[in-house]
């Protein structure tokens with residue numbers, strides 16, 4: 001039952017690091033996101049995240065989502081959605097897809113304001 005409770009430290013394929021604090025009884029959590037990459041020259045400070053995971057699943061491979069509001073020279077937000085998988089040796093991994101929305105100056109630029117991708121996170125020992 002203690003598999004895939006998201007609290008702890010995770011690293012993804014880009015080298016970004018995520019620290020998820022305690023997961024509440026309703027599945028909600030908060031944390032910090034230190035990205036290893038960004039789409040701007042400006043340095044990106046560690047950002048706060050909040051989200052929630054399924055806790056009542058029998059399968060112990062719950063789905064989850066979280067939101068990151070980035071603090072840099074211009075505003076942007078990423079939402080991650082994914083699932084926690086446990087392999088035969090008990091190793092957990094988070095398979096996610098994300099949408100990154102940057103703040104654009106005009107509705108004319110709305111079409112080009114959202115990037116998407118995927119990341120896999122594994123626990124940092």
Ligand SMILES: O=C(CCCC[C@@H]1SC[C@@H]2NC(=O)N[C@@H]21)NCCc1cc([N+](=O)[O-])ccc1O
Nearest residue numbers: 016035038039040070074075076078098102103
């Ligand atoms: O870069 C960021 C914040 C860090 C996002 C890190 C992502 S989150 C998904 C993926 N996974 C992961 O670990 N890191 C990456 N925001 C875009 C800012 C921006 C860019 C432009 N521009 O490029 O012109 C213009 C205006 C803007 O506000």
